[in-house]
Amino acid sequence: MLDVRLPIGALFFIIGIMIAGWGYTHPPAGSIETKIGLLPINFDIVWGWIMTCFGLATFSYARWDALDTQEKLLKAGTAAATIAAEKSEAEPGAEVAPGAEPETKSD
């Protein structure tokens, strides 16, 4: 099943870049109105970069999580295979765990 963090990360990354890019090429006419006057901030650039960083962080975290899970599964698979191989050595004819490949010894 699709990890929802991937499309969320990608969407925010793309939209963030678009908004920030627009901000760089089209400076706003009045900037932000505040109590003490106009703030020389281009909100498109600031918010665009915040969204880009959020998107990148979400996407990277999902990818890292997927790799971590894969690694853990691999380790679990190797451990299961080792246990199964030891068991089959101790009790010849014992069943090997499904999906686990017994280690073959080569001289």
Place this chain on the structure above:
Amino acid sequence: MKPEWIDYAIIAVYFIFVLGIGFHLKKSMKSSKDFLQAGAGIPGWVTGLAFLSANLGAIEVMGMAANGAQYGMMTCHFYWLGAIPAMVFVAVYMMPFYYKSNIRSVPEYLRKRFNEPTRALNAISFAVMTVLMSGINLYAMALVFQSMLGWDMNFSIIMAAVVVLLYTITGGLTSSIYNEVMQFFLIFFGLMPVTIMGILRLGDWEEICSHFQNPGFAHLWLEVPGAKNPMGADFLGLVAGLGFVLSFGYWCTDFLVIQRALAAKDLKAAQMTPIIAAFPKILFPILTVFPGLLAIIFVPQLGSNDSNYSYNMAIPILLSNMYPSGLLGLGITALLASFMSGMAGNVTAFNTVWTFDIYQSYIAKNKSDAHYLWMGKAATAGGILISIATAYLVMSHKSIMDYMQLIFTFFNAPLFATFALGMFWKRTTGAGAFIGLLSGTIAAAYHYGLTYFGKLTYRSEMISNFHGAVVAFTVCLIVTVMVSYLSKPKAESELKGLCMGIREGNVEASALQKKESIFSKPGFWGVILLAFTVWLNLLFY
């Protein structure tokens, strides 16, 4: 500010992602369970945000901002009185019954606990309610297209309906849940700049309050005694109507939200679903009510007879006035995402109840799973078609929120009495539940008739709905108890896992539960949420 090409491009990118998720999930939709129940294997944080976002449609975003502009801070009662306590209650007390009884829908629980007629009554009334609610979202979406992009209303309604149809018919409930999570973040990023810009322009809370002509506009409870507030709310209507009947009725029995929790991977994740949702929910007035308060300061003509300045337009007007191009596209996308997700939530709840509780139970029993999968997809298309018709119904109501509370008064208020008695009083019988539920709904209709024809008057339509909810709940409660005493209850052996106070004999499971860390218990987080809610009520008394 008129939208530029960049704004349209942002909307287009969003549509591509929404449809892309639906088409990506299409290959996983192999059975009716995958399509209608999301395979019941989604992590708690995803179902938690979906639980919140399913309720974060047009009503929440446009409706709450409209109420903020009209009634001021009292609108926060819909969160701090009308949501958080009920969300904690459903997580701690009701979710174990829903999850452990292995049901596919809320009406199915009623069949197991009571009988077929009660289930049929609830399934039909729920199906009607979802398409009415779905129409609200469709209407609001078309309103945004029309006012901000200048598109024709009819064309906007059809276009929005087609997009929702495409992604729900391909990816089913999973697609709806995934888009709800995406929409949650879009709403945050799309509306937060309004709040930030408003604070920068006006200053701190005290300075913002100084702009209100009525000082009570900035308080939750100050003007409730004597009902001298813009909402016309009294203690009975607020606490019993909104805080108890309507709120518990919605969060504890509405299948639209319960369905998200049932898609969780285990009981713990299902229980944590409303708790996870409640934390952002408690802070959501910052994104919804607060912009409403800003709108009435920046646009004083809001609420006048000119339809372009109706309270419902508070957020679209603010976005148009405050956002530069680029950010405007994001704001419009956030609104569209909210409406589409609200509509998709209702449609996916409708197709499940239609397929399992009406079609499979009464029209075509014992068909193949492929047949029910096909029916689920057909119900999705049918639900959207009916929603288009109901979208035009909403136009006759001045406020989206009033219309929605009226729907809840009819359907959710009496249902909560049925559920409360069914789950916590084992003597409740099937006959009592059916007759009570029917009587409560009729009482709500009778109350509405009295107010509609002027025989009963309230200070506002909203307060009329709060009182109507109390009437419907009370009638349902009394009739159910009376009929239950006159009819024979089910044997205790038939109520295992369905009713409190029935021993299940699962000693090992409860012993294991006791050993868990306090931080993994929904009750612990519930207490924190309630304490925070009380503090907020005191802060903005």
